[in-house]
Amino acid sequence: MNDPQVHGVRYQVKDVARAVAFYTDHLGFKLEHQHLPAFASVSLDGLDLLLSGPGASGSRPMPGGDTQEPGGWNRLVLRVSDLPARIEALENAGVRFRNQMEAGPGGRQIQVEDPDGNPIELFEPAR
Numbered sequence: 001m002n003d004p005q006v007h008g009v010r011y012q013v014k015d016v017a018r019a020v021a022f023y024t025d026h027l028g029f030k031l032e033h034q035h036l037p038a039f040a041s042v043s044l045d046g047l048d049l050l051l052s053g054p055g056a057s058g059s060r061p062m063p064g065g066d067t068q069e070p071g072g073w074n075r076l077v078l079r080v081s082d083l084p085a086r087i088e089a090l091e092n093a094g095v096r097f098r099n100q101m102e103a104g105p106g107g108r109q110i111q112v113e114d115p116d117g118n119p120i121e122l123f124e125p126a127r
Helices: 014-024 083-092
Strands: 009-012 030-035 038-046 045-051 076-079 101-104 107-113 119-125
Touching: 009 014, 014 038, 030 107, 045 119, 083 119
Parallel strands: 009 045, 076 119
Antiparallel strands: 030 038, 038 045, 101 107, 107 119
């Protein structure tokens, strides 16, 4: 039996093409594979982000009838080197923020949302 290996992180999205554009245009991800309108995979620094749209096998309802929806509080955390500059660029692009920049002993962070409400935390470590 093989040990588990990380395959990626799956986000539910309502429009796969729109999600791909967001991650590649605003956050520097690279498109790896797409099968529109159901699915795409984008990557950044060895992380594969699996974007499952309506109709994808990874989006089907659970046996009890619960639907898989975008959003929630679990999130990707992306390290950045100049958080204020990144915030300004994303504000200028009309990206939605969940909060204001927070600072703590480990660094500074802010949460943004992809077009479907999935959270991404941008984190700048303390120097």
